[in-house]
Amino acid sequence: MDYLKEYLPQSVSGKKILITGGSTGIGRAAAVLLSAVGAKVIIVGRDENHLADALNDIRSKAQKESSAWGIIADLSTEEGIQEVFGLVDRQFSGLDVLINNAALAAGTTQEGNYKEWQEVVNTNLTAYIACCSEAVKRMGGEGHIINVGSMSADVREETGSVYVATKSGIQGFSEAFRKQVNSKGIKVTLIEPGAVDTDMQPQSAKEKIEKVNALEMLSADDIAVSILYCLSQPKRCDVVDLKIRPHLQII
Template sequence: MPRFSGKTVIITGSSNGIGRSAALLFAQEGANVTITGRNSDRLQETKQQILKSGIPENQVNSVVADVTTSEGQDELIKSTLEKFGKIDILVNNAGAAHSDPTGALASDQGLDVYHKNMQLNIQSVVEMTRKVKPYLIESKGEIVNVSSIAGGPHAQPDFPYYSMAKAALDQYTRAVAIDLIQYGVRVNSVSPGVVATGFAGAMGLEDQASKKFYEYLSSEKKAIPAMVAGTPEDIAWIILFLADRKMSSYIIGQSIVADGGTTLVLGIDFNKAMQ
């Protein structure tokens, strides 16, 4: 029997990248999955990939919604309960490094950029966790947050607001893990390094520039000792591991770093990679 058979998973930000890969793997491992994102076309692509892998449509709940809004959060939870009757796992994956439209960096970035980064990368996680908490207590479920090595101790001067939000997410993961384990709910996170997704594009890079960005970093041992950018599947497998009570039952409030060794050296100028 597949290891997540009978389980229901909500995965935010699952219209592409890590979230899409996680949704596909969870479904293939037997779970009912709620996928969501703001872009209906990309979300439909996720759904079709899942269905083409042999998963029946009754295992998939597709919701076009903005997870930073109360209405979007409520629709995710409501539709999941209506279709599947329960919630076992919440994967808070939605996230992005919002850049300043003026091109400003570091302390010159506007407060509107600060608010956007905080709203998506930490506030939406707090709100979803609060709202799903009663259902996870009932199912003795799991929360997996997707953070970033940007939230670690190394300074990220060009994009401080995103890094601040991820650092806050790491602390929130630890705090909530202690709060919820008394109810049998586990909370953990994964902190990816460089992963070849649409992330660079969300920071304002065109497709060709994004490709150059990942190729440059992968060619520099002082950026990625493994000399290869991670794939969405690399991170998705870790998410499944942390969501699997049998495989990771004694891991509470921890973050698994998956970065090809980047944080062991971190001697690269990321701004140079984006030029």
């Protein structure tokens, strides 16, 4: 079964990867895993303490301690996007992988106000578009962009209409964007998880662990492994759309 070597994560070794929302949750888990198999990662976060803690965790498990960097940036602003890609240009020559993952929770139109909705839309959707645009400029002949969406794009729960709007937007954008850039040798993957044990979930840490053990919630590591799977495929294989839900999240 030598052909299985084509599908092993060794293909990620040495790759230059940018992960937004990389200081907590899915982004942090992905950064830990990818650096552990030899990738070089830059993570973007919003909180200094979370970022510092994440970098310590990543570097302690990485193949090389010098393979992880971080930046605090507000991705809801054009200035924040520019700061992130300024670091990419200083630290990397080009970019191999972008993992769009940063997101803010949001409820319905009866909650919040225009300014708060604008920040959510800018962070959850506009930043994805902007980061994709900037990443493509730095991918020479091949690359891979993974957009982390949500099952909310399909379920469309009434309790989160604003959040649903952004995740539905990511779904539509990803499909059209793939058609735009595939001829450039760039892959685009949309991953849409169900409930995941992250800070976005309102339950206590204990309650979330109980849900994971009861097969009602995924761990962030589950999605990180899925990201690695998508990145590890040979050039001829595109994982276009991957939906992952807890076994007992029956919707």
